[in-house]
């Protein structure tokens with residue numbers, strides 16, 4: 001059944017969250033051109049309507065990295081999700097499991113991977129950032145295996161955090177001066193529902209996967225300092241080979257945008273690639289991912305599953321991504337807006353709605369199965 005579209009949750013989340021948190025989610029880097037282009041490029045693609053096909057029984061089943069899921073969709077890794085709603089990552093994994101789609105837990109989540117494993121009914125995917133101290137990375141890889149993760153995502157498009165000026169302007173990052181602290185405090189107390197849900201009932205609000213390393217991080221300024229000092233900008237393809245050696249399960253590389261990098265990733269033995277510009281949060285003016293997907297799919301070869309994210313907001317977008325060759329999509333902001341607005345129920349409703357939108361889009365383009373979505377469902381420019 002249809003409820004409300006993904007973008008409506010953005011408005012609800014805007015009301016509910018302190019401005020710094022909303023802007024942290026909503027913003028992109030520099031002038032936010034790639035952020036805007038991700039959605040614009042998707043909306044410019046036209047669909048080819050096809051009639052009089054029996055679409056009474058639409059099959060959404062999708063195979064990703066050898067596992068069957070109920071939709072060609074996953075919840076992308078989003079840091080700090082447990083500060084948008086009470087134990088946010090736990091609420092999200094429950095919704096994802098209900099819909100039988102992958103949930104990706106960020107290295108920078110509030111809930112630890114062990115807490116997620118306690119509440120998940122299926123194996124979730126763990127996202128890894130490469131940290132200078134390899135023993136921390138190694139330890140996280142071992143913990144992920146121990147809690148039953150079968151898929152590891154190595155995010156490679158963050159040697160440095162992007163220049164996100166909304167965060168600087170509103171005091172989310174930058175110095176931890178008295179003025180910035182007061183600005184934050186004002187925002188917190190002027191959003192009592194959020195304060196009660198997260199600040200009072202939702203603790204501890206710490207970086208659950210890194211409590212030993214980040215015990216002092218009680219503000220974004222601390223986190224930023226830690227990220228700047230600990231995220232390793234020297235990471236190269238040899239480090240991917242190192243992760244491949246450490247990790248026995250499925251390995252996905254996230255943040256690939258070109259055919260050349262896709263070819264290399266494939267040579268280094270990844271099982272999957274996520275075409276991503278980090279939702280327009282890293283290198284501004286790179287192309288929209290929908291314009292990069294075809295080249296990556298061709299270069300990756302038949303043994304590598306290719307997914308894409310950045311800008312996916314509707315069932316139409318999912319269909320367009322599949323038609324352009326993606327095996328599946330991920331949503332980032334869409335699920336965290338729904339989570340911030342309505343918790344687990346919001347994410348559940350969002351996923352139900354995306355499925356319904358996809359059903360309608362598949363029906364009117366004459367597609368009976370998600371696996372078989374035809375290339376000619378879109379009209380190429």
Ligand SMILES: Cc1cc2nc3c(=O)[nH]c(=O)nc-3n(C[C@H](O)[C@H](O)[C@H](O)COP(=O)(O)O)c2cc1C
Pocket residue numbers: 024025026038076077078079106107108127155254276277278279280281309310311312330331332333334
């Ligand atoms: C608030 C926020 C935090 C994010 N944190 C992470 C993260 O910790 N690790 C990661 O690999 N990607 C992270 N991403 C990027 C998402 O995984 C995903 O690539 C992006 O959100 C997709 O674009 P969309 O938001 O338009 O769907 C984050 C994105 C947002 C919006």
